[in-house]
Amino acid sequence: MGRITIRDVAQAAGVSLGSASRALNGGKHVSARIARDVAAAAKQLGYEPDFLARSLRTRSSGMIGCLVSDVANPLYAGTVQAAEARLRDAGYLLVIANTANEPARERAAAAEFRGRRLDGVLVAPGSDANNETWRGLVAGGSPVVILDRDAPDGDGDDSPWPAVLVDHRGGAQAATRYLIGLGHRRIALLTPGARMRPGRERIAGFQAAFTEAGLDPAGAIVSTQESSMDFAHGDALALLGGSNRPTALIALGTRILAGALRAARDLNLSLPNDLSVLSVGDTDLAAVHAPAITALRWSLEDVGRAAAELLLQRLRGDGAGAATRALLPVDLVLRESCAAPAKT
């Protein structure tokens, strides 16, 4: 005796298969008596519908895919968690595919998602959307929401693709403005690069702040390094050790911040007097360091929730007139790591 099917329920309730289905799904054309009997029979037998069978028939799997480059990254993990919560409430299951930045994995995942008939996809690839991956995803016909990346067409802010973006440019600009306001004229931005939207936007905001203040753009030093503590450490050592060193430093991400802080310590630079440090991304490290590091912060929960909301909206079909993208704000959390540069 295997699993209890709806057929068993129907039989127990003494009605036909179709009626049982209608009764269980609260459909129309069901008398009160049958509804009652079927419900009773289902409960008594412990009936549990088979999602697979249902999905096959309805052509909707009730699952959402999440294509992300690195789930272990706290930035993504927080987002995934928030999205999962919202989607689960709406009855969807979230399946994740970690791509580790490998295009081959991205393609494979896209194909798999299609084959499994996932109803929608949240995507945050490691590099800006690989066109092939992209095509693979949209080919499935189900809605795709982009997380903080540019659409593949490269068509900036007026792309038709639903996306949840974070205002990294505004954040970086505000942060830089703040440092300039304190009197800094030579500021270094340590970044893992412009390969992805967040990096590009931050660099743009950084430079925009210099331009807007009418300052020599040569003071805006952009230093690109791999995102690793050791690389950042070496990089920061070189930058800060040279003559005419920057008086302030903006670090993108925990690892780079860690490397930069170590370098400052190695060089005996005391914060914030000898060097102002500002972190992009608010982490334990920034909050607890002595002195506490001033940081740019945005809400991971909001990103996840907004993405889920956007996707659900498409799934419900009222995607026509609705907003196609969300731009979330970035806040500057003032702490103790920034001050006016020492007089020279």
Added chain:
Amino acid sequence: MGRITIRDVAQAAGVSLGSASRALNGGKHVSARIARDVAAAAKQLGYEPDFLARSLRTRSSGMIGCLVSDVANPLYAGTVQAAEARLRDAGYLLVIANTANEPARERAAAAEFRGRRLDGVLVAPGSDANNETWRGLVAGGSPVVILDRDAPDGDGDDSPWPAVLVDHRGGAQAATRYLIGLGHRRIALLTPGARMRPGRERIAGFQAAFTEAGLDPAGAIVSTQESSMDFAHGDALALLGGSNRPTALIALGTRILAGALRAARDLNLSLPNDLSVLSVGDTDLAAVHAPAITALRWSLEDVGRAAAELLLQRLRGDGAGAATRALLPVDLVLRESCAAPAKT
């Protein structure tokens, strides 16, 4: 014209449905000619099998569930990532359900997993396995692997359930032994509690080290607090501010470590001379802090991989004689935050 089905492929290749299926699945009983024709037709039409239909028929969804209390927690995120990688290589998709420590969500997720016919489940609930959740999971009949938690029966280390455990007891014992060796006699353990296996094991190891050294167990101060920076901060202030304060402190987890470090700073205790600090769990914070914090470390990747391996083994059916559990080691990473206590 909708999706390309295997029926279309069969027709195009001029063979029967069954033959096409056999050919595509590389089964036996297929002539070379048909295999070639079918493959060609499939390729030419761009056929992609429908996993849902297949799953319905084969009663296996090709998906593994992951029931975890908090994916955003780096500890879990790393594990999930490693497990996902291994499972994906084996052709499985990972679906995650975040339970936020709510038993109701756990139950709901267990039921959903059953309904969707997931082939297996990795589970790391927020509290030690809730019996009801557990029953819900095993009722599905698919294998369940426990991540660093005790089985619900409470039957410690000889439980029949496959599990991947981390040797927190041994780690804590080694760490405590190390501190005792440096000369410490009053050591505080700041822990979020004994609700889950890791906490229990660590407390046990901590106390075992005192016993084994023949020391007064009153020197082993276990202070239980919620895992939040603020709580830990207050707690540490109270502990370190009092008379006869501990000379060393073991912090369980990033947040507690952060709170403890802040408290030490507030009280003007310099590390490691006035206070030795040891972190359970190696994080950015521990590595970068000045002085760098000595920490217990274990491999999240190994946990995830081992769990996946254990599960795959069951799925392949050779679960009979095979090992049912893995115990992973914990290493002590020596840094600069521990020293002999100051002479009084």
Added chain:
DNA sequence: ATTGGGTAGGAAATCGTTTCCAAATGGGTC
């Protein structure tokens, strides 16, 4: 009393696969 609109509910089709069964084919041996 007949007709018409509407609801209830049963039978059957469908979703796209895999797998079972029986028939057919092929080759080798006596």
Added chain:
DNA sequence: GACCCATTTGGAAACGATTTCCTACCCAAT
């Protein structure tokens, strides 16, 4: 050339639901 056994192969039956179609029926209105 007949017989036998082992492969191939086509046809059809699952898998477990939803959904369409269609008939039977009830009640009210003409």
